[in-house]
Amino acid sequence: MAKLTFLGLGAMGAPIARHLAGAGHDVTVYNRTRAKAEAWVDAHGGRLAPTPAAAAEDADAVFSCVGADGDLEAVTLRKDGCFAAMKKGALFVDHTTASAKIARQLAVEGKDRGLLVVDAPVSGGQSGAEAGTLSIMCGGSDKAMAAATPLMQAYSSRIVHIGGPGAGQTTKMVNQICIAGAMQSAAEALRFAQNADLDLDKVFEAVSGGAAASWYMLNRWKTMSEDSFDFGFAVDWMRKDLSIAIEEARSNGAALPFAALADQFYGEAQALGCGRLDISSVVKRLPKT
Amino acid sequence: MAKLTFLGLGAMGAPIARHLAGAGHDVTVYNRTRAKAEAWVDAHGGRLAPTPAAAAEDADAVFSCVGADGDLEAVTLRKDGCFAAMKKGALFVDHTTASAKIARQLAVEGKDRGLLVVDAPVSGGQSGAEAGTLSIMCGGSDKAMAAATPLMQAYSSRIVHIGGPGAGQTTKMVNQICIAGAMQSAAEALRFAQNADLDLDKVFEAVSGGAAASWYMLNRWKTMSEDSFDFGFAVDWMRKDLSIAIEEARSNGAALPFAALADQFYGEAQALGCGRLDISSVVKRLPKT
Amino acid sequence: MAKLTFLGLGAMGAPIARHLAGAGHDVTVYNRTRAKAEAWVDAHGGRLAPTPAAAAEDADAVFSCVGADGDLEAVTLRKDGCFAAMKKGALFVDHTTASAKIARQLAVEGKDRGLLVVDAPVSGGQSGAEAGTLSIMCGGSDKAMAAATPLMQAYSSRIVHIGGPGAGQTTKMVNQICIAGAMQSAAEALRFAQNADLDLDKVFEAVSGGAAASWYMLNRWKTMSEDSFDFGFAVDWMRKDLSIAIEEARSNGAALPFAALADQFYGEAQALGCGRLDISSVVKRLPKT
Amino acid sequence: MAKLTFLGLGAMGAPIARHLAGAGHDVTVYNRTRAKAEAWVDAHGGRLAPTPAAAAEDADAVFSCVGADGDLEAVTLRKDGCFAAMKKGALFVDHTTASAKIARQLAVEGKDRGLLVVDAPVSGGQSGAEAGTLSIMCGGSDKAMAAATPLMQAYSSRIVHIGGPGAGQTTKMVNQICIAGAMQSAAEALRFAQNADLDLDKVFEAVSGGAAASWYMLNRWKTMSEDSFDFGFAVDWMRKDLSIAIEEARSNGAALPFAALADQFYGEAQALGCGRLDISSVVKRLPKT
Ligand SMILES: NC(=O)C1=CN([C@@H]2O[C@H](COP(=O)(O)OP(=O)(O)OC[C@H]3O[C@@H](n4cnc5c(N)ncnc54)[C@H](OP(=O)(O)O)[C@@H]3O)[C@@H](O)[C@H]2O)C=CC1
Ligand SMILES: NC(=O)C1=CN([C@@H]2O[C@H](COP(=O)(O)OP(=O)(O)OC[C@H]3O[C@@H](n4cnc5c(N)ncnc54)[C@H](OP(=O)(O)O)[C@@H]3O)[C@@H](O)[C@H]2O)C=CC1
Ligand SMILES: NC(=O)C1=CN([C@@H]2O[C@H](COP(=O)(O)OP(=O)(O)OC[C@H]3O[C@@H](n4cnc5c(N)ncnc54)[C@H](OP(=O)(O)O)[C@@H]3O)[C@@H](O)[C@H]2O)C=CC1
Structure with missing residues (x-):
C-alpha cells in the first residue's frame, strides 16, 4: 500500500x-x-x-x-x-x-x-x-x-x-458549458409550465423520455417545482467554473454566448442570495405568475 | 375496426x-x-x-x-x-x-x-x-x-x-424550450472542444455519463463532429415552434431569455442555408479555429 | 381648411x-x-x-x-x-x-x-x-x-x-431595435456604477459626451438613479413593438439577438409590475448591492 | 515647464x-x-x-x-x-x-x-x-x-x-458597458433595414433625431452601410475592456447580460478576422439577405 x-x-x-x-x-x-x-x-x-x-x-x-x-x-x-x-x-x-x-x-x-x-x-x-x-x-x-x-x-x-497537461481541466470546461444551457432551459421550461397552470408531474412524464431530456431536467424538475435548492452544485462554484471556461475561450477562439449569459444569470441568482444553493436556484429569477 | x-x-x-x-x-x-x-x-x-x-x-x-x-x-x-x-x-x-x-x-x-x-x-x-x-x-x-x-x-x-384543450400544445412548448438550451450548449461545448484540440471521442466518454448529459449531447455530439446535419428535426420547424412558445409566454407571463436567443441563432442558421437541416446545424454559426 | x-x-x-x-x-x-x-x-x-x-x-x-x-x-x-x-x-x-x-x-x-x-x-x-x-x-x-x-x-x-406602403412601419421597427440595446446597456451601466459606489453625477459628466452617449443614457440616467419611472414610453408598448419587429425579422431574414433578449427582459419588468412605466424601469431587474 | x-x-x-x-x-x-x-x-x-x-x-x-x-x-x-x-x-x-x-x-x-x-x-x-x-x-x-x-x-x-484610486478605471468600464448595447443594436437595426430593402439614408434621417439616437448610430450607420471598418476602436481592445468590466462585476455584484453577450459576439467578429477593425464590424456576423 x-x-x-x-x-x-x-x-x-x-x-x-x-x-x-x-x-x-x-x-x-x-x-x-x-x-x-x-x-x-x-x-x-x-x-x-x-x-x-x-x-x-x-x-x-x-x-x-x-x-x-x-x-x-x-x-x-x-x-x-x-x-x-x-x-x-x-x-x-x-x-x-x-x-x-x-x-x-x-x-x-x-x-x-x-x-x-x-x-x-x-x-x-x-x-x-x-x-x-x-x-x-x-x-x-x-x-x-x-x-x-x-x-x-x-x-x-x-x-x-x-x-x-491541461486536457483534464479543458474537458471539465466542456462539461460546464453543456450544463449552462441545459440547466437554464430546464428552469425556463418549468416556470413556463407553472405559469401555464399545467400539471407538472404529467408534463414531466410526457417530455422526460425524449429529446427534451437532460440530466438537469431529469434530476431538478421536481426539486425546482418544490422550491428546494439546499443541496447539489453551488452557484458560486458554477460562476467560478464558467469564468474559467469563458476565459479559456478567449484564447482558443470559441464563442460561448449561452455560457456567458448563463454566467450573468447566475450572478443575478447570487444577488438573490443563492450563492451556496444548487444552480437550479437560477429558476428563482424567472417570474412566476 | x-x-x-x-x-x-x-x-x-x-x-x-x-x-x-x-x-x-x-x-x-x-x-x-x-x-x-x-x-x-x-x-x-x-x-x-x-x-x-x-x-x-x-x-x-x-x-x-x-x-x-x-x-x-x-x-x-x-x-x-x-x-x-x-x-x-x-x-x-x-x-x-x-x-x-x-x-x-x-x-x-x-x-x-x-x-x-x-x-x-x-x-x-x-x-x-x-x-x-x-x-x-x-x-x-x-x-x-x-x-x-x-x-x-x-x-x-x-x-x-x-x-x-390546449394543454397538449402547451406541453409541447415546454419540450421545445428544454431543447433550446441543451442543443445550443452542446454545440458551444463541441466547438470549444474542437478549438481546444481535444480528442472528441474521449471528451464524450468523459462527460456524457454525468450532469452534462442531454439527449442532444448524447445524440448529436458525434454527428456535429462529422459536420453531418442532413436528418433529424429541421431548423425551420424549430423556429416555428419557438415562435409559438415565445408568443404563448407573452400571455402567461413567463420569461424565456434562452429560448428567445436560441430562436435568433436558428435564424442565423437559416441564413447559412440550414433551414431544412437538423437543428444541430446551429453549431455552424460558431467559429472554428 | x-x-x-x-x-x-x-x-x-x-x-x-x-x-x-x-x-x-x-x-x-x-x-x-x-x-x-x-x-x-x-x-x-x-x-x-x-x-x-x-x-x-x-x-x-x-x-x-x-x-x-x-x-x-x-x-x-x-x-x-x-x-x-x-x-x-x-x-x-x-x-x-x-x-x-x-x-x-x-x-x-x-x-x-x-x-x-x-x-x-x-x-x-x-x-x-x-x-x-x-x-x-x-x-x-x-x-x-x-x-x-x-x-x-x-x-x-x-x-x-x-x-x-409598410416602409413607415418597418422604419419604426428599426427605431425600436436601436432603442433595445441602448436602453438595456444604459441600465446595466447605471447599476454597475451604483454597485461600484461611484458618484453618479460625475460619471455622467465624464461619459455622456462621447461614444457612450445615447438618447436613453442622456435622458434616463438621472431618472433611473432616482428610481423614477412614472412617465415616458411604456414597457407594454415596447413589448408590442419588439414583438412586431421580431416577427418581421422572421420574414426578412434579419437576426435580432439583442432585441429578442431585451424583449424577454421587458417581460421580466412587466412581471415586476412595470408594464405601464417607462422602459427605463427595466433597470429594476438588475441587482443592486 | x-x-x-x-x-x-x-x-x-x-x-x-x-x-x-x-x-x-x-x-x-x-x-x-x-x-x-x-x-x-x-x-x-x-x-x-x-x-x-x-x-x-x-x-x-x-x-x-x-x-x-x-x-x-x-x-x-x-x-x-x-x-x-x-x-x-x-x-x-x-x-x-x-x-x-x-x-x-x-x-x-x-x-x-x-x-x-x-x-x-x-x-x-x-x-x-x-x-x-x-x-x-x-x-x-x-x-x-x-x-x-x-x-x-x-x-x-x-x-x-x-x-x-480605481474610480477612473471603473468609470471607463461604465463607458464601455454603455457602448456594448448601443453598438450591437445599431448593427442589428442597420442589417434589419438592409434586409427590408429600405433606403438607408432616409431611415437615418427619420430615426437619428430621436430616442433611437446613440453615438454609434450617429457615427457608424453610414460606414456600416458601406462595409467600411478600417478605422476607429478595435474589436480586440473592446474585448479586453469588456473582459475587465465583466470581471469587475463579479466582485461588485452587478449583472451585465448584454455586455457579456456582446463580448461573445465580438469574439465571433474576431473569428471573422475583424480583431483590428472598428467594433462596428460586429455587424458582419449578422445575416444579410
Ligand atoms: N462541490 C461539488 O459538487 C463539486 C466541486 N468541485 C470542485 O472541487 C473543488 C473543491 O470543492 P468543494 O470540496 O465543494 O469545496 P469546499 O469549499 O467544501 O472545500 C474547499 C477546500 O479547499 C481548501 N482551501 C481552499 N482554499 C485554500 C487555500 N488557499 N489554501 C489551503 N486550502 C484551501 C479549504 O480549506 P478550509 O477548510 O480551510 O476552507 C477546503 O478544504 C472546487 O474546485 C470545486 O469547483 C468539482 C465537482 C463537484
Ligand atoms: N418532422 C419532425 O421531426 C417533427 C415534426 N412535428 C410537427 O409535425 C407537423 C408536420 O411535420 P412534418 O410531417 O415533418 O412536415 P412535412 O412538411 O413533411 O408535411 C406537412 C404536411 O402538411 C400538409 N400541409 C401543410 N400545409 C397545408 C395546408 N395549408 N393545407 C393542407 N395541407 C397542408 C403538407 O401537404 P403537402 O404535401 O401538400 O405539402 C404535408 O402533408 C409540424 O407541425 C411539425 O412541427 C412534430 C414532431 C417532430
Ligand atoms: N405613448 C407613446 O409614447 C408612443 C406611442 N406610440 C404608439 O401610438 C399608438 C397609441 O399609443 P397611445 O396613444 O400612447 O395609447 P393609449 O392607450 O393612450 O390610446 C390608445 C387609443 O386607441 C384606442 N383603441 C385601442 N384599441 C381600440 C379598438 N380595438 N377599437 C377602437 N379604439 C381602440 C383607445 O380607445 P379607448 O380610449 O377606448 O381605450 C385609445 O383612444 C400605439 O400604437 C403606440 O405604440 C408611438 C410613439 C410613442
Missing part, C-alpha cells in the same frame, strides 16, 4: 480521502482550517500535518482538492507548498476545478522537479464523491496516468485520459 | 397513417399535394379524397398532421375543411405542433358541432413516427381521450393526458 | 388631433370610450361620432392612432370601420405603431376603394405629441404623401417619406 | 505625448519597440530612454499608455519599471484602460514610495488624442489631481475627477 497525502478536506476532498484510506493506504492529510483535518483523522485514522509541505514529505503521491487557481498555487508552489517537499518520482494529482493554464504550469514545474503530474477535475458532485463514483477527466503523461489510475479507482466509476 | 381519416401525409403524417392502416382500420387520406396521397394509397391501401371535407364524411375519427396554425385552420374550419363534414360524436385528433390558441378554438368549434377534440402534438421525430414509438402530449376532455387513446396506441409508446 | 376625422384619442391621438383643430381644420372625432371623445370636444370644439364609419363620412382625410394591429383592423376594415364609409379620393393616415403587413393590407384595400393611404408611425413620445414636434416615418405613394404632408406639419418637426 | 516622461507611444500615447511636448514641456519617451521612440523624437524633439526606469529618473511626472494590466505592471513595478526610479513627490498618470485592481495597487505602491498616482483612462479615440480633445475620467487623491490636471489640459476637453 502507498503512502499518500491529501490536501483540502472540503465537501469533495474529505470523502475522496476517506475512500483512499478505506482502500488501505497510509494517508496524511492537511487542511487550512485545522479542525476539519482533526475531525477527519478522528474518523478515518491516518495523520495530519500542519502545512502542505510537511504533509507531502516522503509521500508516494499527493492529492489536492481545493477551491480555485490561487488556492491551488498556495498549496503547491508558494511557501510551505507541497512541490518543494515532494520526493523525486512522486505523483501529484489535482482534483480542483481550475484553469488549464495552472494545470500546465504545475506540469512544467513538476517536470523540473522530477514529479509526475495529473490534472484530474471530477464530475459527479458531493454525492458521487461520497459514493466513490466520480467521473474523472485527466490531463497528463501516460506515465503519470499509469501511476494515478489505480489509486483513483478507489473513488471513481469512470476515468478518462483525455490528453496532455 | 374504425373508419378513419388522415389529413396531411408529410414526414410525420404518412408513417402515422400507415400504423393506423396496419392496425386494421379503414383509412381515407387527404393530402394537399395529391401525388403523396396516391403514393400512400398505392403502398398501404385505403382510399383518397380530394378535400378534407370529402375525406371526413362518415368517419369515426379524423386525424391531422399539417404544418402550422394557418394550415390547421385550412384543413378544419375553412371552406372544404373537415369540421363541417364530420358526423356528430366523431373524434378529431390533431398531431400538428401548433398554438394552444387554435387548439382551444378547435375544441370550442368542435363542441358546438358535437365533436370530440384532442390536441395531440408528438415528440420522437420522423424516426419515432416510422417506428411507432412517439410520445404524445394531449389536451382535451376525458371523453375525447378515452376515444383517442386506443387508436393512438398504434403508433406511440407514451400517451399522456395533460389537461383540457 | 379641410374636413378631418380622428380615430383614437389616447395619449398620442388626443394631442395630435388638438394640433389639427388648432390649425383651423374642421375635426370630427371618434373614441371607443365615448367619455374621452366628449372631453376632447368640450376642450377643442369639433364634433364626435358614435362609430369610425359615422366619423369618416364625407371627410377629406381620416387619421387614426390606436393600439395594435387588431385595433387598427377594428377601426378600418371591420363592421363600422371607416374604410367602407370614406369617400373616393380621401386620405387615410395611420399613426399607430403596427405591423408592416397590416399597413400593406390597408394600402391594398384602400387602393380598391380609391383611397390614398399612408402608414405613418411616429417617434417623440407623448411630450412630442403635446409639443407638436413628432418625427414621422412614412410609407405610401407620392400622391398620398403629397396629400398627407401639409396636414401632418401641424404636429411634427420631421416628416420622412421612406418608401412604399 | 516640467520635466516629463511618457511610456508607450502607440496610437494613443504618441499624440498625447506630442501635445505635452507642444505645450513646452521637456519630454523623455520610452517605447518597447525602440523604432517608434526614435521616430517620435525625430518628429517632436525631446529624448528617448532605453527603459521605463531610465526614462523616469528625475522626472516631475511620468505618464503611461500601454496595453493591459500585464503591460502596465511591466512598465511600472517589474524590473526596469519606472516606480523604483521615480523621485519622491513625483506624479504618475496612467492612461491605459486597465483594471481597477491594478489602479488601486499602483496607488498603494506609489504611496509607499511618496508618489502621487492617478488612474486616468480616456475616451475619444485616436482622433480625440490627435485633436487633443480627450475626455479623461480620473481616480486618485485631490493632491494628485491638482498636480495632474494642468498637464492633462494640453490634450483634453473634459477632465472629471470621479473619486479615489
